[in-house]
Amino acid sequence: MATLMLVNCSNCRTPLQLPPGARSIRCALCHAVTNVADPRSVPPPSSAPQPHSSSAPPPANLPSPYQQPPPPSSHGRKRAVICGISYRYSRHELKGCINDAKCMRYLLINKFSFPPDSILMLTEEETDPYRIPTKHNLRMALYWLVQGCQPGDSLLFHYSGHGSRQRNYNGDEVDGYDETLCPLDFETQGMIVDDEINATIVRPLPHGVKLHAIIDACHSGTVLDLPFLCRMNRIGSRTHFGHAVRMYSHILSIPLLF
Template sequence: MFNNLKGLYTKEMAKKVEAMTLDVLNQVNPQTSAEAEATESLHMISGSRKALFIGINYVGQKGELRGCVNDVVNIKEFFQKHYPLDDMMILTDDKETEPETNFAPTRKNILSAFRWLIRGAKKGDSLLLHYSGHGGKVKNADGTEKSGYDQTVVPVDFQSSGQIIDDDVHDALCKDLPEGVRLTAIFDCCHSESIMDLPFIYNVNGNLEIVENDRNAAISKLVAGGTRLLLDRKNKKAMMNFGKDIMGMVKDAAGSKDGRSADAKQEHVEANTTDADIIMFSGCQDMQTSADANIAGEATGAMSYALVKTLEGHLRERITYTDLLREMRETLEGKYTQVPMLSAGRRLKLDQPFTI
């Protein structure tokens, strides 16, 4: 009985600490701040549709995959059927599976294809990019990555020509794309959350996920620490440590650790914010892997499968970007550890219907 009362007491203390913590965090980093709110609508699509599909199985190489070329076939067929494409290019390393392949997915050809995709794009045009293959990470050389690593696209000839880092992906696809163009990118690969170096990452509610994650992490730590402190008020050392933790965590949650991280975050946002409407669905978070799966007897990327399955279930009534993310996550949840992500090149209202 004593243990039960102690448990109830702990829960009650935790609620009080959570309320106080939220009050503090809302003052230093309000959830309704400009950083946390999407404010801009997507431009209308009124021009041509152009698509690039890249699937790499790394046939005959160590780390060979099985489902990436199938992903290209399935994604291409879905979008051709429901969103007629005016022009497209296909890069795969399996011509038996995909005979329409234009080029091999070498490093040189992938970068050339990126440039082809955005060339001549104007307001009202819609561009689609789908990549299924290996994603990697390499040590960041210029100190611009918080994790210390650049995320990479892995070409079929990566052993001789190297990988394509996220900075180069961003420069090739995002930097010069004009206002009013929409680029929808789908990266079904490992470590893909920031593969395009887009500054705004969204959750299923349409809020900026990085803001919510910072707040939730701080709240969890502060609630745990504060509850322990209230249960042991005589422990002066615990009280001093909790005071230090509060200051550090509040600074982290506010994005202002000694004033440096806030500046670095703002510089990244300003440098990578795009004029065009660029939206990316990625297979997983930067520290996760994406599954090369076998579903219904076919080799496929788990995220590509979830995307097509979800969209096919909403052909009559278009699904929003955020609901698409939610349903994709629900499809994979419990079967795979990866968490699909949604990011954008500028602050956008993503409760609008998905279209290309």
């Protein structure tokens, strides 16, 4: 499996997560392009044994595997990716998605004190070609969202546009389908699958980072591929369901053991 590499922006020093195989990356904040040398050209760390010093202090006691890390700070950094796609002049055109994105940006800045420069907007109205909601740009935005996040940080991903699904072939979906997001160029470049979204913005999160995802699209209930679903009725009562196939089989097997 390819390993993701973190590099600092050559201009603003923001940590950037380099996709596998990429030799350069453009910063979503300052737009500077950072070129990266071939990682294979970097010599591996020496494997020679280090000399042992008899005066070295004894190793500290290792923490228990059940010991919880310290609670995160309640005031961390804030960062958001907001994507609104109207698919103008196509048979898939939607009304209101760009307005949704603008309203969300206004809400984050004026209600939740997000710094304006910490919000990355992707809509067809953007003049920067790197902020048009193509598949490549949306992928890069999701990478940027989680780069360098630390305990206490608050992240938000808002998407308003088309969603769909496609046949799942690895057996990790209860209904046999992967949920997808449809970027502006999905008819030529393809959709973004829930497995990729989970691997990009869910699994890399360290303990103590909070991520809110607001997905206004068809088939969006499981588009982050989380292990549980939460359904709320009209009176506010919540019910949690296992979503992954192996979790369903485990839950269903419990009554058979008694």
